[in-house]
Amino acid sequence: MADNDLVAALLAGDVAALARAVSIVENGRDGFEELLSTLSSRMGDARRIGVTGPPGAGKSTLTEQLVAGFRKTGLRVAVVAVDPTSPFTGGALLGDRIRMESVALDSGVYIRSMATRGSLGGLAISTGEVCDVLAAAGFDRILVETVGVGQSELDVASIVDETILVLVPESGDGIQALKSGVIEAADIIVVNKADRGGAELLRREIELSLDLRSGRRGVSAKGWRPPVELTVATTGAGLDGLMTKLDGHWEWLAGSGTLEARRARRNASRVRGIVERSIIRSIWQNAATTDVLNHGLEQVNNGTLSVYQLGAAVVQSVQTRQ
């Protein structure tokens, strides 16, 4: 299938073409940047929503409920589950994927796990590119689910339009979130598993923390105070309220110019990432450069050259050659 055919099939809603395009992009196969460039003019106006939080907060179940909620209004929904290739959460995520099968059989839903360990340019950039493919394929909502631990996941949060932070009572995560300032990245805060003891207490702690923020009664510099929503994702309790708050946030985002500013910031970081990835790739594809590296490494390994001296020599060979 030629690329034009692939693009045409993708735009026509062919699921096999979509899966193939996502794989090409996720794995950075030949021609993936041309594919993305072609698709970039065809992207619809998908809302990209991040769902983040600590392990065990019920993010997958909540995501599943959000998918069901969007489907009720006829919207097409894609889910990208980002697995930071953690040896300890990897299995759990796989389990979640299996559980999400209740919505996976719906043809208006597409679910994809990302576990691009060591992919060119990192997880955030390739996740953003997969979202681009999904946007071109006509999905109205793209949910990006990440485990809220580690830098790569925070990077992922920067590629969505809005972020839902999911916390649970009793775990102590709420306090950590408040202390660490991660709450600053949240547009909507969900206290999930709210049928457990401590949900109201956690909500009050969060509200108090928001009250104290910036001395402006919890309203961010741009004029948004994150609502705190109580949900029980396993039963669907609180989901209607959350959906309403999501729509309210989107209206604010678009109306206040914040959406435009966020997307501009995202574009800038995307371009930087693309440039860095391309330049680094071209460095190591050059045989003369790898020769300098390999010969120098012999000296480094026998202790006659430092890694910094060799690094400087390689940089010089790159810069004098170009």
Added chain:
Amino acid sequence: MADNDLVAALLAGDVAALARAVSIVENGRDGFEELLSTLSSRMGDARRIGVTGPPGAGKSTLTEQLVAGFRKTGLRVAVVAVDPTSPFTGGALLGDRIRMESVALDSGVYIRSMATRGSLGGLAISTGEVCDVLAAAGFDRILVETVGVGQSELDVASIVDETILVLVPESGDGIQALKSGVIEAADIIVVNKADRGGAELLRREIELSLDLRSGRRGVSAKGWRPPVELTVATTGAGLDGLMTKLDGHWEWLAGSGTLEARRARRNASRVRGIVERSIIRSIWQNAATTDVLNHGLEQVNNGTLSVYQLGAAVVQSVQTRQ
């Protein structure tokens, strides 16, 4: 203090000079690469030992016990605690640092937390560089403690000579570790909190998994089968056995040529990281390049140019200029 004075003071064991050198390197301040290059010929033969595992496995307490064990034989010990700037484990790690104060007052012990979110070249490279400074300062053992979640922590594991994987019964982490193959990165496996139920069961699961590995009765391609040690870090039970196994592993590492091979691999990846960091820095320090970027972003933001087209334009401007 001129750099020569700093180096001299560091080599003489001055703690303030050490702290200053580590800060310069950790934050990539002016002259940090020259400093590292100078120190690289003065590095002793420190053993670099990684301690990794899921949150709550007792890594810090175990690390503290290892420090105490090494101190008994008069060795100087440094601990680098790598905080992957997780909003949810950050606070916990801070707590661990405070708990480790029992050894922190010992002048033969140096403890440093790394939380270099967004540092140039990533956490692994700067952690490796901090270890270099500590090696030059004459520490005999350098323990690198990481939370075993996410890519950056796995990268960190690649910068040490040997890795201890710490698991606990009942958490299900053991199964995850076995399934995910993280166990392949472990030289010694510790079942900590072994006074809890399930420790023997977890040990048997791990041993079985090792039996099945590669069909060679758990012995890796290079001839090492990771021992599984039961410990209770809070009481020190099992620590003597672990220390003995660590020494045995070191002997095997050195004698089999594996240490040399690992260090050669580490040198290669260090040089690559240094080169990439340097080239990326020079790209964005160039005013002409950032001009191309900033002008192009206006077109990207109004939809007349794709991020890939702009990326290609920036790359071309970099390559034609050099």
